[in-house]
Amino acid sequence: MYDPPRRTSLSPIFVILVAVTVGGGVLCTLGGRVAVTTGVILLVLGGWAVSLSLHEFGHAAMAYRGGDTSVADKGYLTLDIRRYADPSLSFTVPLILLLIGGIPLPGGAVWINNWAIRTRLARSLVSLAGPTVNLLLGAVLAAVTATVAMPEGLLIGLSYLGLVQLLAFVLNILPVPGLDGFGVIEPYLSQPAQEFGAKVRGWAPLVLFVVIISINGAGALFFDAGSAIFTGLGGNGDAATNGYSAFTFWRHMNDYPTPT
Numbered sequence: 001m002y003d004p005p006r007r008t009s010l011s012p013i014f015v016i017l018v019a020v021t022v023g024g025g026v027l028c029t030l031g032g033r034v035a036v037t038t039g040v041i042l043l044v045l046g047g048w049a050v051s052l053s054l055h056e057f058g059h060a061a062m063a064y065r066g067g068d069t070s071v072a073d074k075g076y077l078t079l080d081i082r083r084y085a086d087p088s089l090s091f092t093v094p095l096i097l098l099l100i101g102g103i104p105l106p107g108g109a110v111w112i113n114n115w116a117i118r119t120r121l122a123r124s125l126v127s128l129a130g131p132t133v134n135l136l137l138g139a140v141l142a143a144v145t146a147t148v149a150m151p152e153g154l155l156i157g158l159s160y161l162g163l164v165q166l167l168a169f170v171l172n173i174l175p176v177p178g179l180d181g182f183g184v185i186e187p188y189l190s191q192p193a194q195e196f197g198a199k200v201r202g203w204a205p206l207v208l209f210v211v212i213i214s215i216n217g218a219g220a221l222f223f224d225a226g227s228a229i230f231t232g233l234g235g236n237g238d239a240a241t242n243g244y245s246a247f248t249f250w251r252h253m254n255d256y257p258t259p260t
Contacts, residue, residue, distance in 0.1 A: 011080035021046030066122035084108030127183025138165035142235035160243025
């Protein structure tokens with residue numbers, strides 16, 4: 001008899017993404033520019049996909065606790081990244097932006113039935129859950145790289161991945177429609193303000209991205225905020241910078257040392 005997959009069973013896609021991330025970490029330990037560069041790219045891209053799944057799972061798990069049990073039927077509790085695809089903001093665009101600008105723009109979404117959420121506080125916590133995941137991941141990576149001896153290649157890869165998590169936290173927590181920071185305050189806003197947010201949420205994050213990359217002060221403030229949190233948590237800022245150079249190797253061919 002056919003046994004359909006459980007609504008909360010762990011997705012094999014998530015396991016594959018974890019394996020890609022771990023494989024990238026292993027390559028980072030081998031030394032040599034090609035191995036380290038390839039390893040950093042796989043580690044950061046795989047880690048970004050894993051963290052995106054965990055970010056969206058955090059939203060869904062909090063929504064389930066708050067009263068919206070439909071998230072289980074939608075497959076949001078399986079950590080399957082395919083379930084979090086957002087038609088208006090696909091994974092492809094954020095991936096390209098991460099590669100060219102180092103900005104982890106949100107690339108997924110879970111559709112919550114807010115009418116089923118019992119209280120305004122619960123709705124706020126649903127939105128807050130995602131950025132909290134990024135903050136925790138960044139804190140763990142900062143702590144690990146600060147306390148565990150490891151090869152230089154792995155150090156720069158994990159450091160940059162940790163910085164990406166904290167940049168994602170800073171970006172997502174901004175009170176901009178379409179981002180989680182707006183979702184945190186939205187339940188307490190007036191009806192006109194909520195309606196305005198609903199109208200612009202599809203493209204407001206992209207406008208924010210344009211502002212960050214086109215206005216020097218805005219971009220510097222964004223990256224400085226993420227870097228300050230990373231180093232404040234014990235992370236190695238120089239290692240994260242070298243990791244970024246390895247991740248965008250075509251822009252920094254001679255900027256980072258060859259780990260041995």
